[in-house]
Amino acid sequence: MEQIRAVRLDKDLPLPVRAHPGDAGLDLMTTTDVYLAPGERALVGTGLAVAIPEGWVGLVHPRSGLAARSGLTVVNAPGTVDAGYRGEIKVCLLNTDLSQPVVLKRGDRIAQLLVQRVELPVLMEVEDLGESSRGAGGHGSSGGVSAWQAG
Numbered sequence: 001m002e003q004i005r006a007v008r009l010d011k012d013l014p015l016p017v018r019a020h021p022g023d024a025g026l027d028l029m030t031t032t033d034v035y036l037a038p039g040e041r042a043l044v045g046t047g048l049a050v051a052i053p054e055g056w057v058g059l060v061h062p063r064s065g066l067a068a069r070s071g072l073t074v075v076n077a078p079g080t081v082d083a084g085y086r087g088e089i090k091v092c093l094l095n096t097d098l099s100q101p102v103v104l105k106r107g108d109r110i111a112q113l114l115v116q117r118v119e120l121p122v123l124m125e126v127e128d129l130g131e132s133s134r135g136a137g138g139h140g141s142s143g144g145v146s147a148w149q150a151g
């Protein structure tokens with residue numbers, strides 16, 4: 001897909017773009033100044049609405065630089081923007097740092113929107129799922145990491 005219809009709800013902010021050609025994410029901006037105390041979260045507007053077609057999905061991912069530098073993340077990462085959603089894309093930000101606040105200015109790039117194809121299968125109920133080599137093993141069944149053993 002080459003293009004998605006987009007509306008700037010905040011005409012003083014530019015349309016989100018990719019920082020480099022070929023980047024996966026379009027950088028989303030905050031329309032407001034944001035102050036997040038240690039451990040605090042907030043739902044932040046981006047001033048952007050898009051028309052994602054059926055068979056596609058928008059995914060709101062954190063930005064790694066902000067995550068590494070200040071502990072900023074997206075609570076529900078990746079957030080799901082459904083095909084058919086026409087409202088403002090909002091980002092539920094969380095300051096995971098327990099000692100420093102996160103301070104953002106209007107227009108700062110806070111998260112990134114990936115647009116991907118998605119399959120839309122329906123569930124077909126059965127009584128038996130059949131064999132697989134993993135079976136029901138999960139949650140560390142294949143072996144732990146050293147940090148677990150140290151604890």
Ligand SMILES: O=c1ccn([C@H]2C[C@H](O)[C@@H](COP(=O)(O)OP(=O)(O)OP(=O)(O)O)O2)c(=O)[nH]1
Nearest residue numbers: 060076078079080081082085088089090091092
């Ligand atoms: O990070 C996000 C996640 C979702 N949304 C919008 C678009 C999405 O289509 C809608 C609903 O999201 P979701 O299905 O994750 O939330 P819900 O709690 O299940 O709400 P709903 O009952 O409206 O589906 O909210 C955002 O703007 N940002």
Ligand SMILES: [Mg+2]
Nearest residue numbers: 080081082085
């Ligand atoms: Mg939902």
